[in-house]
Amino acid sequence: MATAKRRVQARDARGxxxxxxxLPKVSTGIAGLDLxxxxxxxxxxVTLLSGGPGSGKTIMGLQCLMHAANxxxxxxxxxxxxxxxxxxxxxxxxxxxxxxxxNKNKLYLMDARLDPQAVxxxxxxxxxxxxxxxxxxxxxxAKLVFIxxxxxxxHLYDSPKRERQELYALHEWLLDRRLTAIMTVxxxxxxxxxxxxxxxxxxxxxxxxxxxxxxxxITTRRLRVIKYRGSGYGRNEYPFxxxxxxxxxVPISSNVLQHRPPGHKVSSGQAGLDDVxxxxxxSGTSILIAGTAGAGKTTLACVxxxxxxxxxxxxxxxxxxESPESLIxxxxxxxLALQPLIKTGRLLVRSFLPEAMGVEEHLFYALKELDESQxxxxxxxxxxxxxxxGSDQAAFEYLMRLLNACKERGITCICINQTSGLDLVxxxxxxxxxxxxxxxxxxxxxxxxxxxxxxxxxxxxRGSKHSDQFHExxxxxxxxxxxxx
Numbered sequence: 001m002a003t004a005k006r007r008v009q010a011r012d013a014r015g016x017x018x019x020x021x022x023l024p025k026v027s028t029g030i031a032g033l034d035l036x037x038x039x040x041x042x043x044x045x046v047t048l049l050s051g052g053p054g055s056g057k058t059i060m061g062l063q064c065l066m067h068a069a070n071x072x073x074x075x076x077x078x079x080x081x082x083x084x085x086x087x088x089x090x091x092x093x094x095x096x097x098x099x100x101x102x103n104k105n106k107l108y109l110m111d112a113r114l115d116p117q118a119v120x121x122x123x124x125x126x127x128x129x130x131x132x133x134x135x136x137x138x139x140x141x142a143k144l145v146f147i148x149x150x151x152x153x154x155h156l157y158d159s160p161k162r163e164r165q166e167l168y169a170l171h172e173w174l175l176d177r178r179l180t181a182i183m184t185v186x187x188x189x190x191x192x193x194x195x196x197x198x199x200x201x202x203x204x205x206x207x208x209x210x211x212x213x214x215x216x217x218i219t220t221r222r223l224r225v226i227k228y229r230g231s232g233y234g235r236n237e238y239p240f241x242x243x244x245x246x247x248x249x250v251p252i253s254s255n256v257l258q259h260r261p262p263g264h265k266v267s268s269g270q271a272g273l274d275d276v277x278x279x280x281x282x283s284g285t286s287i288l289i290a291g292t293a294g295a296g297k298t299t300l301a302c303v304x305x306x307x308x309x310x311x312x313x314x315x316x317x318x319x320x321x322e323s324p325e326s327l328i329x330x331x332x333x334x335x336l337a338l339q340p341l342i343k344t345g346r347l348l349v350r351s352f353l354p355e356a357m358g359v360e361e362h363l364f365y366a367l368k369e370l371d372e373s374q375x376x377x378x379x380x381x382x383x384x385x386x387x388x389x390g391s392d393q394a395a396f397e398y399l400m401r402l403l404n405a406c407k408e409r410g411i412t413c414i415c416i417n418q419t420s421g422l423d424l425v426x427x428x429x430x431x432x433x434x435x436x437x438x439x440x441x442x443x444x445x446x447x448x449x450x451x452x453x454x455x456x457x458x459x460x461x462r463g464s465k466h467s468d469q470f471h472e473x474x475x476x477x478x479x480x481x482x483x484x485x
Contacts, residue, residue, distance in 0.1 A: 023231045025037070032238070032240065038231055042206050042228070050184070051210035052211055055212050060210070060247050061077075061148060062146065072106070074142040077107070077146045078145065079111055079149075081152045083111065088109070110132075112129060137177065146182045147182070206231075207226035222239050223238050238250065239360030243361075262438070266282075266283045269479075284407065284412055287440075287441070288417060289414060289416050290419050292418065296475050298327075298330075299336070314348070317347065319349060319352070320382060366405075376411065377411065380416065383416065386398055395431050399431060417431075439460065454475070457470045
């Protein structure tokens with residue numbers, strides 16, 4: 001009783017507590033973007049979307065409109081450069097039927113292209129344009145307006161002062177009507193030269209910058225939120241891709257590790273190796289199999305793959321080294337028939353050329369496979385090839401986020417890496433991920449009596465007993481056999 005009384009007295013001493021009110025927001029329909037924006041765009045305010053040509057500005061804005069329209073909320077797209085017919089045709093490439101939404105009065109494409117000669121011949125004001133837009137907004141009860149390429153309108157004015165005046169007038173007009181507005185503006189950054197429309201960054205409530213850059217001949221699109229009044233937001237750069245479904249922002253790893261605890265031991269598929277590992281691999285952990293060329297890394301991974309599939313556990317095999325047909329053919333030599341496992345659906349082999357896409361696209365497709373196929377185990381063959389996605393840093397980001405995603409889902413992940421030396425090397429992963437790997441198995445060749453033999457050693461197995469000795473093994477037509485000492 002006395003404790004409760006003290007709590008009441010302490011609360012009264014602090015005075016009345018103010019409840020925090022979150023800023024009203026509108027979902028963009030792009031899951032990754034909503035996460036970056038902590039819920040979506042500011043409702044009833046103006047968001048500026050800036051970027052260079054081909055950076056994805058129009059697609060992003062149109063996707064927001066589509067999401068709102070499909071949810072029953074009418075929106076308007078104001079076009080200052082493109083023809084409505086061209087926009088409808090372009091939208092079909094992502095499977096978006098704009099005409100269907102237009103017929104339902106949930107979307108309107110307003111052709112606002114202006115004749116430069118008409119502007120030059122007399123005093124031009126956007127008031128007439130806004131009057132038409134106002135009528136359409138009222139008739140549709142629209143709450144979302146997407147103004148694409150507003151800089152095309154501003155180019156018609158003969159002075160920067162006039163441009164600024166008209167933009168401030170447009171901004172106030174949108175705020176007065178409590179419209180959630182998206183405006184795009186083209187930016188072409190030049191060193192030492194401030195952007196022509198830098199003042200827009202100060203005017204808008206939310207500013208998002210997108211760009212595309214080329215590093216090591218790999219093109220990457222990235223997004224960064226410059227500011228967001230009254231709201232928290234992700235402050236880093238975030239990669240995104242444009243594919244057949246529109247904009248996809250690669251999910252952000254949580255700032256809190258949410259890994260599932262390791263599960264029970266599962267067999268490696270080889271009885272002798274199970275003894276070396278004191279029962280096998282822990283499910284839901286990360287395993288690195290490293291070694292020189294021809295040491296048996298892929299064979300060892302496929303031994304586990306076959307055993308898991310025969311236990312009726314699904315395996316996703318991400319291959320950056322060879323095609324599915326090549327893998328199937330090569331594994332016939334050690335007696336590992338993978339084709340029947342693929343036919344049952346328990347083994348999924350996905351082969352990708354590392355340099356064909358940027359790291360964010362590779363990560364997007366890998367995470368998509370995890371969500372769609374729901375595997376118990378994943379094999380990445382080989383992480384050394386991931387450097388060809390652009391750089392060592394790109395490979396590191398890909399693997400760190402993939403491993404994190406697997407651990408959050410309780411998926412066992414086996415990574416294969418080809419080392420350069422004939423013996424132990426300082427960084428056996430070659431990419432700097434060794435510290436987050438739970439189990440490391442090193443394979444090596446050893447010259448003995450004029451013949452080359454193969455050996456393996458378990459360098460670490462976090463949270464589990466294991467042998468600390470080298471063990472000789474052979475690759476036969478029945479898989480892998482450990483030689484008894």
